[in-house]
Amino acid sequence: MEQQQDFVQIRNAQKAFGSLEVLKDISLTVARGQIVAIIGPSGSGKSTLLRAVNDLDPLTGGEVWLDGVQVNKSLHYRKYEKHINEMRQHIGMVFQHFNLFPHMTARENVTMAPKLLKGLSAEGADALAEEQLDKVGMLDRIDYYPSQLSGGQKQRVAIARALAMKPKLMLFDEATSALDPELVDEVNLVMKKLAEEHMTMIIVTHEMDFAAAVCDRVLFMDQGVVVEEGPPEVIFRNPEKERTRAFLRKHLENAR
């Protein structure tokens, strides 16, 4: 399969709150089907960068492109709203705290957006909910409310919700950080499955083992810049930069 090399492009991303620069001229290209992990200490700007991809945290400078279309186009307010809502349908996002809609069942969480935005019929929506929830192993909880689910189950439903829009790109913002340790694996398993299906993914994570096992490329960020990037074997086993080494050492000590 020929890869589209510049499927996702971040060009010279900058983000500043007043004089505080959170992102300093970051560029990143992700090929179609590639999986990129972003690691780094808290406050390094990794989540901000991820949230800039679907313009949840708009950049103050730079461009984001997906599949040949600029996501953060400069348009008039109304036109921009229409454009970004359309773009976001192609970009699934999974949050640290799941953000499931508590007043809807798993089924309704999954089908709400497709029904509203794509005019899916009731039968079509049911089939979609079953398909997506089956994929994340939650079919048997299809009519449960989020309050009746464990953290890991919630996150799996949240992934199904994002997948239901048939996105071209998935963003994971510390998807397992809020989970009890014994619930992390079930979510990682679902993410691995997506990787095997060649979903393009950008993953912000604290889990180095998972990143090493699943990702094609790892970015180490610190203080708003990409310090080092490369294949996981290099970044985790043999990093060039002292800052990367220090971070990984500290992380390893904390994990013990």
Place this chain on the structure above:
Amino acid sequence: MGLDFTVIPGYLDIVLLGGLWTVGITVAAALLSFFGGIVFAVIALYAPWIIRQPFRLIEWVFMGTPLLLQLFLIYFGLVQIGIDLPAFVAGVIGLGLHFAVYNSELIQTAILSVDKGQMEAARTVGLSRVQALRKVVVPQAVRAVIPPIGNNMIALLKDSALVSVIGVSELTLSAQRAIGATYRPFEFYLLAAALYYVINLCMEAVQRRIERRIAISR
């Protein structure tokens, strides 16, 4: 002259009919105040300045003046500018908008306290701001304030007696009519009080059922 409840059966039908009118006006006004409260809350929080300002005037009128005066304004006042509403409709509008303003205050606070991750999650699947409010934020906010809104609805039931002054034959006015015919105020006012109490109990039962149903989805 002691109490003599044997006078009641002869006028029971009038008073019960009045009770039905009270139920009707309360239910209609409660629905108006509930949905009006949601609309007012969304306007207060999100509408542009030009729409918000006239709304604030309405809010001030309904919060800062007596309900009785508001009913007079709607029923007797609006006729002068060509809006001649039936008494029942005027009563529903007056009571409904009056309590819509109070409900709006509750719902506004609740909307602001919905976790901002909810709006973000809705926006990331492609919903517009308005769609996200309608499908995700407002339904959660409303669920959170069902108990205090229920209290407002009990107050609404009690204040519905005021629409007797614009001639709606609700429970209080019906009791007065029976009294006019029998000169037995104590008996009929007690009967009216008992009926208000029964309606009250029914409303509380309905509220409890709603609360139970939404408990799981919070």
